[in-house]
Structure formats: structure tokens, C-alpha cells
Amino acid sequence: MAPIGIIGGSGFYKLVGIKNPQRVYVDTPFGAVVMTRGILAKKEVVFLPRHGEGHTIPPHRINYHANAYAMYKLGVEKVIATSAVGSIRDDLRPGDFVLPDQIIDFTKNRKYTFFDGDFSIRLRNGEVRRGVYHVDVTEPYCRELREIIYEVGKEMSIAIHFGGTYVCTEGPRFETPAEIRFFKIIGGDIVGMTNSPEVFLFKELDICYALICVVTNYAAGMQKRITQEEVLEVFKERSEILAELIKRVVARL
Numbered sequence: 730m731a732p733i734g735i736i737g738g739s740g741f742y743k744l745v746g747i748k749n750p751q752r753v754y755v756d757t758p759f760g761a762v763v764m765t766r767g768i769l770a771k772k773e774v775v776f777l778p779r780h781g782e783g784h785t786i787p788p789h790r791i792n793y794h795a796n797a798y799a800m801y802k803l804g805v806e807k808v809i810a811t812s813a814v815g816s817i818r819d820d821l822r823p824g825d826f827v828l829p830d831q832i833i834d835f836t837k838n839r840k841y842t843f844f845d846g847d848f849s850i851r852l853r854n855g856e857v858r859r860g861v862y863h864v865d866v867t868e869p870y871c872r873e874l875r876e877i878i879y880e881v882g883k884e885m886s887i888a889i890h891f892g893g894t895y896v897c898t899e900g901p902r903f904e905t906p907a908e909i910r911f912f913k914i915i916g917g918d919i920v921g922m923t924n925s926p927e928v929f930l931f932k933e934l935d936i937c938y939a940l941i942c943v944v945t946n947y948a949a950g951m952q953k954r955i956t957q958e959e960v961l962e963v964f965k966e967r968s969e970i971l972a973e974l975i976k977r978v979v980a981r982l
């Protein structure tokens with residue numbers, strides 16, 4: 730069985746409940762990646778905290794290419810990722826979970842693709858993608874996986890929202906209230922700093938990828954101010970239930 734990939738966001742640096750954890754070092758053409766491999770809910774999983782174990786890597790410095798490629802190299806076919814986000818909508822409250830189905834990219838200075846010229850990759854189904862390749866992102870997030878997460882979340886009585894548009898900013902600063910007003914007008918629901926290019930790179934590798942967002946705050950201008958401490962604190966408060974949700978989803982896959 731292919732291992733299931735789990736990516737931890739801000740405040741999620743260790744996978745609670747993982748059995749026989751082993752550190753694995755994966756070499757990729759984009760750099761080496763350290764992950765934890767083990768068993769969760771009787772399934773093989775690999776866990777990767779995208780900001781590093783001590784939150785040392787800011788959003789614009791994450792090696793998204795190496796992370797995605799390392800998952801591919803380990804044979805991962807499904808990825809459950811997690812992220813802290815700000816809410817642009819009154820009805821998405823701090824503590825709520827959101828499973829986005831769309832994304833608008835407002836990053837400015839990242840490498841967005843594997844297909845930069847001479848890259849080629851053989852997918853699980855035998856298809857080879859190479860050279861100049863334009864991936865279809867009509868459905869950026871894996872529907873099947875999102876449905877399972879939603880179903881399990883509902884069974885657990887979590888305040889979980891199916892669908893939403895994630896706006897990705899460059900960071901590392903939080904947004905201005907004017908930016909948030911603009912994001913609201915163009916249809917944004919939540920805002921974060923890491924999902925581009927992450928979701929697109931997994932799409933290029935044809936790996937089923939879903940994101941569980943934890944709303945940690947109302948976005949700039951919707952509350953007095955935003956602090957990093959608040960983001961981490963709210964995430965931490967929700968991390969036990971998030972870990973349980975992931976465990977139950979893994980069991981169901």
C-alpha cells in the first residue's frame with residue numbers, strides 16, 4: 730500500500746499517535762527532505778512539518794518542490810495537508826475547519842512549477858509529463874479526499890465547512906485591511922501564506938491533495954490586530970481534534 734502523506738502547518742510539528750516513527754531522509758533534485766515515517770490507524774504514513782520542526786522556515790522560504798517531490802518519490806498517492814488561515818467571512822469563525830475547493834494566488838516571488846524546461850516525470854498511471862506542460866487546475870483540491878474528510882468531520886461534530894476560496898499571499902507579513910477588503914470583493918473566504926505553490930505542485934505530480942484549514946483569526950481589519958501568538962495558540966487549541974480527524978480519515982482511506 731502506498732503511504733499516505735500528511736503535511737503539518739503552523740503549530741503542527743509532530744504527528745500525535747504515530748507508531749514506530751522513523752526519520753527518513755529523501756534526496757530530491759531540489760534538495761533533501763527529512764520526514765517521519767510510521768504507522769497511523771494501521772496505515773503507513775509519512776509526516777512532514779512544512780515550516781520545520783521548530784517553525785524555522787517562513788512561508789516564502791519553504792522548499793515546496795523538494796517536499797512534493799519527496800512525497801512522490803516515497804510513492805505517496807494521497808496527501809492530507811493542514812494550514813492555519815485567517816477568515817475573510819463572518820460565518821467562518823476562529824476554531825472552525827475549512828476544506829477549500831478553490832484558490833486565488835497572490836504570491837509574488839515563488840517558483841510555481843516543476844515544468845521549467847527540462848523536467849520530466851512518470852506518473853503512477855504510466856503517463857509521462859515533460860518539457861512545457863500546462864496542468865489543469867479546474868479542481869485544484871482532490872474532491873474524493875475532501876468528501877471523506879468532511880464526512881468524518883461531521884461525524885465528529887466539528888464545525889467544518891465544505892468548500893471555500895483560499896487566497897494565498899506572499900507573507901510573511903499579515904495583510905492590510907485594504908487588501909482583505911479587496912480579497913472579499915473578488916470572492917476570497919480565507920487567507921493564508923503557503924498553499925501556492927504547494928497545491929499546484931502536487932497537481933503537477935497528479936497526487937490527490939486536500940487541505941484542512943484551521944481558522945485561527947479574523948483577517949486584518951475584521952478584528953483589532955493579529956498576532957502570531959494568537960495564530961499559534963488557536964491552532965494549538967484545535968490541534969488535538971485535528972489530529973483525531975486526520976487519524977480517522979486515514980483509517981477510512
Ligand code: HPA
Pocket residue numbers: 813814815816898903904920921922945946947948949955960
Ligand atoms: N493571514 C495570512 N495567513 C494567516 C492568517 C492571516 O490572517 N492567519 C493565519 N495564517
